[in-house]
Amino acid sequence: MHSHLKRLAIFAALVCLSPSFASADLIANFEFSGGSTEGWSVNTNNQISGLMANSGSLVGTATGNDPQLVLNPAGLTRIGTSWSEVTFRVRETDDVTDGFIGATGEPAFNTTGLIVQVNGTIVNSGFSFAASGDNFFTVTADISSLGDATISNFRIDPIGGAFSNSASETSGNFFEIDFIRVTDNAVAVPEVSSLAMMGIAAVGGAGMVWRRRKQRV
Structure with a gap:
């Protein structure tokens, strides 16, 4: 019995050392x-x-200076504590035969004119973006302000408005979107280390009971 308890305690201690991390749905x-x-x-x-x-x-291909994509109906319901982000990966050319925006010798990508609209609420500031290979840029918009509302419709303006990314009008520019992702903040759960500490406490308590019983015998 004593050997069994020692093994349990060692296992719980090892689990306690395992890293814990936050996640998203x-x-x-x-x-x-x-x-x-x-x-x-x-x-x-x-x-x-x-x-x-x-x-x-x-x-x-944009045929005007305000190209807009929509997903309606969207019907997205969060399962976590709140909405988190909309992320999409996009690249753009001045036309289908020209170089990609952000490529060597081209103006750097910027978020002027980019819009994410959710349930009629426009998010057009606070974007973050980063180059992500093959002249694509990954753009992220924070939608945590939506609270717990079901997302009924989306609108994304994937490339800038007039006189933005390409230093020319957007009309005639070609774009590619690699993916669009929507995440929420996952439901909080006890960290692995916390669960392990509870396990150690339980093993220790069981050991004390076993020792007391052995002493009475």
Whole structure:
């Protein structure tokens, strides 16, 4: 019995040393594989032509200075404590034959004109973005202010408005979106280390009871 308790205590201590981390729930992941736009379409302002899923990307050409994509209905419900982020990976050219925006010799990517609209609320500031290979940029928008509302509709303006990214008007620019992801903040759970400490306490208590019984015998 004593040997068994020692093994349990050692195991709990090792678990206690394991790292713990916060996580998020991936509520929606649009990857545009299999030739499907996965519900995304051109907004009623009709400033995108040729929208399609091609080689795992959502592609199109801006026909005006305010190209807009919509997902309506969206019907996304969080399962965690609150909404977290919308993230998408995008690249843009001046036209289908020109170099990518952000490529060597091209103006650097910026978020001017980028918009994420959720349930009619526009998020057009506080974006973060980073180069992520092949002239793509990964853009993130914080949507934690939505609270616990179900997301009924999305709008994303994937590239900048007039006189933005390419130092020219957006009309005529070609874009590719590699993915669009929506996450929430996962439900909080006890850290692994906390659970391990509880296990150690339980093992220790059991050991004390066993020793007392042995002494009475």
